[in-house]
Amino acid sequence: PAAAAALQLYRQLGAPAKARLLLARFPALAGDTLQLGSTAEQPAAADAGGAGFAGQLDAETAVRVAQVLAPERDGGTERLFERALQLALANSPAERAVLLTEHEARLHVAAAAPEPAPAATVAWEVCEYVRRTREALVVEDVTHGAARLGLDVLARDPALRGRPVRALLALPFAPRAQAAGVLYLESSRVGAFSGDRVQLLLQLVLSQLAISLEHAQLVQDLRRATAALEAKNAALKEADAMKDRFLAITSHELRTPLNGIIGTASLLAESLLSAEQREQLRVIQSSSHA
Numbered sequence: 001p002a003a004a005a006a007l008q009l010y011r012q013l014g015a016p017a018k019a020r021l022l023l024a025r026f027p028a029l030a031g032d033t034l035q036l037g038s039t040a041e042q043p044a045a046a047d048a049g050g051a052g053f054a055g056q057l058d059a060e061t062a063v064r065v066a067q068v069l070a071p072e073r074d075g076g077t078e079r080l081f082e083r084a085l086q087l088a089l090a091n092s093p094a095e096r097a098v099l100l101t102e103h104e105a106r107l108h109v110a111a112a113a114p115e116p117a118p119a120a121t122v123a124w125e126v127c128e129y130v131r132r133t134r135e136a137l138v139v140e141d142v143t144h145g146a147a148r149l150g151l152d153v154l155a156r157d158p159a160l161r162g163r164p165v166r167a168l169l170a171l172p173f174a175p176r177a178q179a180a181g182v183l184y185l186e187s188s189r190v191g192a193f194s195g196d197r198v199q200l201l202l203q204l205v206l207s208q209l210a211i212s213l214e215h216a217q218l219v220q221d222l223r224r225a226t227a228a229l230e231a232k233n234a235a236l237k238e239a240d241a242m243k244d245r246f247l248a249i250t251s252h253e254l255r256t257p258l259n260g261i262i263g264t265a266s267l268l269a270e271s272l273l274s275a276e277q278r279e280q281l282r283v284i285q286s287s288s289h290a
Contacts (some may be wrong), residue, residue: 004108064229065208077213081099082113083095089114092201094186096185097113098127099111099181100131101180107124107131122184123170123184126168126170128186132179136170137169138168139167140192143166143168165187166190169193169202170184171202176269180290185202258288261288265281265285
């Protein structure tokens, strides 16, 4: 508790270096909160419109994002998506966040917060526009933004009609190992996403998410390759075992009549034989013991 209080105080006093030293000594403190940066950088009130996010991102923020979005050991992605949305909601004026990923040239909802997103409430037209153009879309006023921005996609999207969405922010991201995706945020306040720091922070979150997703893809590829090698190794072992069984059976089947031949030759050796017959018998006996 004392260390957590000290960390909070350092952030309030604007001492990021001290905060980083404390986090290095007590790594468990990194999991106490999803808010990034100093307290002074967080929005002061609900009607701040994002202005409280002005300023640059410090090294502590980048480290914190990397910690929260560290790759899963099992190569899973579901928890990564959930944590990315938690970061987005905790550090922006957004009231709702949806993360969409591309599969077979179409977007699909990978995660949503703070609650699941029914398909009818997802701004598919907006998200498809961002996926297609690979450009961020910031709309400070959804009601009057279509004409001003020259975007008919806002007026065409049915998810924006009849819902209290006043501002939205949609950012593309594209992990090299996977298809493209879109982070979609919305707010009921006009101008909620006007602050530069919001976009900078979210871009940082998406960059780290992309890195972790690539890591997860590598882990999955490695596991598939390992499983394939293990399957081939098992097949080779089975083939080797079958060979041993075949040789054992064949050896037994050949040895049985050979034993009869050897026994008969031994009996013939004790009988009266001509020189030629004895020489032929010697050849039989020497061949049977080769």
